[in-house]
Amino acid sequence: MKIMAIDYGDAHTGVALSDPTGFLAGSATTIHSRKEEVVLSELARMVRENQVDELVMGFPRNMDGTEGPRAELYRAFAGKVEEATGLKVVLWDERRTTVDAHRILFEAGKNAKKRKKTVDAVAASLILEGYLDFKRMRG
Numbered sequence: 001m002k003i004m005a006i007d008y009g010d011a012h013t014g015v016a017l018s019d020p021t022g023f024l025a026g027s028a029t030t031i032h033s034r035k036e037e038v039v040l041s042e043l044a045r046m047v048r049e050n051q052v053d054e055l056v057m058g059f060p061r062n063m064d065g066t067e068g069p070r071a072e073l074y075r076a077f078a079g080k081v082e083e084a085t086g087l088k089v090v091l092w093d094e095r096r097t098t099v100d101a102h103r104i105l106f107e108a109g110k111n112a113k114k115r116k117k118t119v120d121a122v123a124a125s126l127i128l129e130g131y132l133d134f135k136r137m138r139g
Helices: 036-050 071-085 097-107 112-138
Strands: 003-007 012-018 025-032 054-059 089-093
Touching: 003 036, 003 112, 012 036, 012 112, 025 036, 025 112, 036 071, 054 071, 054 112, 071 089, 089 112, 097 112
Parallel strands: 003 054, 054 089
Antiparallel strands: 003 012, 012 025
């Protein structure tokens, strides 16, 4: 079961794919576009080409667990992803993923300019890892 994670953003959308068993996080990339139709088209292409079985998308929550100010926008986008791919989207708490992604890249010696290009892909990988851990624990 191949799983794809999405870290949706205004200008950059990170995408991470699991290995074919759905057990480990694998490759990650970034879609660089502000145009929703471009992002949806790319996501649909990636789902087809990678034979993805399940989608998980980061969902903005406040630190206290309540929905963040962009929650409705993300929920609407998830619906469009479902239409474009034919797969149900699981909304996944993305608290701290971008902060953690910046820290990981900083510790790896990436300067701010290089971090900006890859931070969304790393955030998508963190979303995917959290979701895969949850699925393993749930059995």
